[in-house]
Amino acid sequence: MKTLNRSVAAIALLCAGVTAAGAADDSTLALVPGGPHPYFAAWEQAGLDAAADLGLGEATYKIPQKWELAQQNQLLESLLSQGYNGFLIFPGDPVGAVSTAEELAGFGAPVIAGAGCYKDPSPAAFCLGTDTGKSAYLGAKELIKAMGDGEKRIVHFTGFLVDPNTQLRIDAVVQAAEEEGATVVQVIADIDAPEPAEEKINAYLAAHADEVDGIIATAWVPAVVAANALRRMGDDRIHMVGIDHDEAVINAIKDGVIDGTMIQNPYGQGYIGAYALDKLRSGCTVKDDAPFGSNALTTKFIDSGTAYVDASNADSYLDTMRAETDKILADFDATYLNCE
Amino acid sequence: MTLQDATYSSGTDDSPLGPRTGLSRSRFFLSNEFGLILLIAIFAIIFGFATKGFFSPFNLFALGRNSAVNIMIGLSMMSVIVTGGLNLAVGAMGVCAAMVCGWMIESLGIPWPLAIAGGLAFGALLGWINGWTVVRTGLHSFIITLATMSIFFGVMIFLTKAEAFRELPPVFTEFGRARVLGYVSPLLLVTLVVAVLLAWLYRGTVLGREMLAAGASPAAAELSGIRVGRMVILCHMLSGALAGIAALMLVARNGAAIPSMAGQLGQDWLLPAFLGPVLGGTLLQGGKVSVLGTVLGAFLVTMLTSGLLMLQIGAFWVQSFLGLMLLVAVLLDKARRSYLARRNLA
Numbered sequence: 001m002k003t004l005n006r007s008v009a010a011i012a013l014l015c016a017g018v019t020a021a022g023a024a025d026d027s028t029l030a031l032v033p034g035g036p037h038p039y040f041a042a043w044e045q046a047g048l049d050a051a052a053d054l055g056l057g058e059a060t061y062k063i064p065q066k067w068e069l070a071q072q073n074q075l076l077e078s079l080l081s082q083g084y085n086g087f088l089i090f091p092g093d094p095v096g097a098v099s100t101a102e103e104l105a106g107f108g109a110p111v112i113a114g115a116g117c118y119k120d121p122s123p124a125a126f127c128l129g130t131d132t133g134k135s136a137y138l139g140a141k142e143l144i145k146a147m148g149d150g151e152k153r154i155v156h157f158t159g160f161l162v163d164p165n166t167q168l169r170i171d172a173v174v175q176a177a178e179e180e181g182a183t184v185v186q187v188i189a190d191i192d193a194p195e196p197a198e199e200k201i202n203a204y205l206a207a208h209a210d211e212v213d214g215i216i217a218t219a220w221v222p223a224v225v226a227a228n229a230l231r232r233m234g235d236d237r238i239h240m241v242g243i244d245h246d247e248a249v250i251n252a253i254k255d256g257v258i259d260g261t262m263i264q265n266p267y268g269q270g271y272i273g274a275y276a277l278d279k280l281r282s283g284c285t286v287k288d289d290a291p292f293g294s295n296a297l298t299t300k301f302i303d304s305g306t307a308y309v310d311a312s313n314a315d316s317y318l319d320t321m322r323a324e325t326d327k328i329l330a331d332f333d334a335t336y337l338n339c340e
Numbered sequence: 341m342t343l344q345d346a347t348y349s350s351g352t353d354d355s356p357l358g359p360r361t362g363l364s365r366s367r368f369f370l371s372n373e374f375g376l377i378l379l380i381a382i383f384a385i386i387f388g389f390a391t392k393g394f395f396s397p398f399n400l401f402a403l404g405r406n407s408a409v410n411i412m413i414g415l416s417m418m419s420v421i422v423t424g425g426l427n428l429a430v431g432a433m434g435v436c437a438a439m440v441c442g443w444m445i446e447s448l449g450i451p452w453p454l455a456i457a458g459g460l461a462f463g464a465l466l467g468w469i470n471g472w473t474v475v476r477t478g479l480h481s482f483i484i485t486l487a488t489m490s491i492f493f494g495v496m497i498f499l500t501k502a503e504a505f506r507e508l509p510p511v512f513t514e515f516g517r518a519r520v521l522g523y524v525s526p527l528l529l530v531t532l533v534v535a536v537l538l539a540w541l542y543r544g545t546v547l548g549r550e551m552l553a554a555g556a557s558p559a560a561a562e563l564s565g566i567r568v569g570r571m572v573i574l575c576h577m578l579s580g581a582l583a584g585i586a587a588l589m590l591v592a593r594n595g596a597a598i599p600s601m602a603g604q605l606g607q608d609w610l611l612p613a614f615l616g617p618v619l620g621g622t623l624l625q626g627g628k629v630s631v632l633g634t635v636l637g638a639f640l641v642t643m644l645t646s647g648l649l650m651l652q653i654g655a656f657w658v659q660s661f662l663g664l665m666l667l668v669a670v671l672l673d674k675a676r677r678s679y680l681a682r683r684n685l686a
Contacts, residue, residue: 065659068603069594074406078649081399082392095506096594096601099513107398119506161502161600190502 027278029059029086030079031114031270035067037192039115039220039244039266040090046270050278058084059274067160067193069093073100085109086281088128088273094119094297110280114269116165117297125286126300126336128273129165130264133295135243135306136169136218139262140176142308143241146259147214152182155212157201157226159192159219168296169218185212192219201225209233215240223261227252245309245317253314260310263317268325269304275329276336284339291335302336304328372621372676376636380643387647394650397523403646405516405525409589411638412531413609414616415538416582418634421617422542423555423575424626425481429470429489430583430613431606435599436496437463437584442505442597452509460584466492467580471573481576493605505597516592527589532635534585539631551575556627583609611662615641619669641665 031047033040040063047059062079064071069092076087077100086109091097098118101111105123117127144152156173159166170187177184188204191197201222215230215238217223223242227249230240240258242249252258280286286300293301305324309317333339387394413430420427427433441459444450450458470488474481518526542548553561554571561568586609590601602609618624619640620633641662648658 066603066608068608069598069601070409070590070608073593074402074645075649077399077402077406078646081394081396081402082650082652093504093594093596093598093600095504096596096598099516099593099595103517 025055025057027056027059027086027281028084029056029088029274029277030076030084031059031061031088031273032072032076032079032090033061033063034069034072034090034092034116035064037067037220038246039264042266043088043114043270046267047274050271050274054275054278056274056278060084061270064092067092069096072097076100076104080104080107080109086277087111088114088270088277089124090115091118098122110277112273112276112280113298114273115264115266117295117301119297120299122298124298124300125276125280126290126292126302127295127298128269128276128302128304130306131293131295131301131303132165132218133168133172134303135262135264136172136216137176138306138308139218139241139243139260140173140182140216141180142260142262142310143214143216143239144176144180144182146239146241147182151213152177152180153185153212154182154214154216155204155208156184156187157191157197157215157217157219157222158187158189159222161190166219173216173218182214188222191225192221194221194225197221197225202229205229205233209235209238212238214238217242218262220244220246224248227258231255231257241308250309250314250317253309253311256311260308263307263309263321265305265321265324268321268328271325272304272328272332276332279333279337279339282339284333284337287336287338290337302328372619372630372633373636375672376619376633376640380636380640383640383643383647387643387650391647391650394647399646399650401519401523401525403643404523404528405593406646407639407642408525408527408531409586409593410612410642411616411635412534412582412586412589413613414620414634414638415531415535415631416579416586417613418617418620418622418629418631419538419575419578419582420481421555421622421624422551422626422629423481423572424558424624425474425572425575427470427481427485427576427579427583427613428610429466429485429492429606430579431602431609432489432493432496433463433466433470433580433606434583434587434609435602435606436466436492437580438587438591438597438601439496439500439505439599441584441588442508442591443500445509446505446507452511456588459588460581463580463582463584463587464577465580467577467583468573470580471576474576475569475572489605489607497599500599502599504599506595508591508595508597512592513595516589516595527592530585530589534582535631535635542629542631547574552627552629555625611659611666612638612641615662615666615669618666637669 031043044061047061051059062075064075072092087104091113102123104111111124113124113127115129118124154177158169166189174184188200191200215226217226223244224246226240227242231252242258242261245263249261253260293303295301305321307320393399416430417427437459440462441455444455444458445452470485473484515526520526550566551571553566554568558568591597616634616638619637621630622634645658
């Protein structure tokens, strides 16, 4: 899968007229998530592939030891001291992380926010991530459609409250529910880790399974835990739409345990992020009139893609995301950058 | 008593490097502080040679800034260990103090100097609650602060809905990012001033002596006319205020008062809180404190973290290494005290 991803991305770059010769081999890039999390695992291969395809000095995936802003700050400081000169960062906090980003930028290292955004104003060239609000909104709509007629009581399992995306997801699900006459009976947040997710989701379903008709999970671990819980319960009355492409979630879709999942594009974020960082280091600048999107945090947002996967396309979901990555890369320079 | 240690039980005033006896000199070379200075020098040389950029101005600046917070957290714990107690709520109290400061600025519109004072006063108030409960119930502070850690943090999360205060005056971030002479963080200077004041408290004031006496032997202190309960409460209040300073430093670092700045329930502060004082030679039984040792211990831990990160040995090993260090430090201290006792040097 990773090899295929790499090949497709490389072909896309060639189509765009980009070659390794145009890249800077002194680009030493770091791809830094907010903490350990399976979502970001694809960044590692994306960095390696980008370094090989683009002729970069390095594009390394570096993980803070805990999901904590202080740990991320310390790691970034250390990487800057070691000579890393470009950073794709998932901000540990949309505002609290700006200070460190400004320090990095102050040393001439371009910064791009990946998978989550800094709150404007920030020195980040742009934010490359999933339109989390849109993804949650579309996922909720799909869930409500799958629930059919009758009562539509939804429980929402979501991620860390310190994640800038979480509130966007909560609001989006509420909006979709209101539009469709459904009710969000409970939001359980801060459970994007195995222990709290197992504890809270299983406890909730044990006590309230008969009071909900649908589950939407908008974070990786809760989606896995909820899908497994539904499989164990064997209750086909409760519908569910999850998020991301964990094997447990995809298998649950294929087996008919849950209805679908909203996939994201972490590999594309890592690859495109490394590509853009190298371009910025090579002297390109971000166009003033680039057609950025906006969300609650920033007006410089690039959607890395999201799509609904159900039983009909569970075997071919990767193609969808590859196509999205290729599409962004194909005209990236012309759309977003000024390169002399 | 040495320059480094403030011990109630010792009535002498021998300087560690003074000319009076070879005994005091040998005691200094056997002290935690000397060992820490040696370790800092050795590791600095190792990291300087083995890593790229360890002595770069930015890394020295970052090292100083991170040390400032870790030292302050260690001092906060130390001020309760003095009484023979523990403060597991150190992180929760610090975050609560910072959130109160942020709330006063953002929601009440109070000028930031007053808000900082308010935040620190709130930290002291939480300390008073801990101390008062310990004294009134007679339970060990381990139990009380374990409970209040959850209570303080839980109430804070409920009241703030886990939302950070992010619209703080630029003076916070400017202070957090400022550099004195190119590579010294003003946060480190604040910490060093506080450390000097604490050293003076324990060495040069009646109040400090009474705190140490209350920790060394509560019964004897009581018979000497010292109000032990009052001392315990004051030590907890001091701990709360110091935790508040540490959290406000993080606010300056991040430019926002964030509920998760010390992790879930403030637990992320516990390891640095214990490492500094224990490495520094503060007795967990109480009655003896080493401000310099705590400063050096916390600095060593921060330096090791920085060096290990730069060696790229894997971020996940850093935490394991720090835990191992705590264990080794306790065992070495036990061995050192046994040696001193055998040689009649203690």
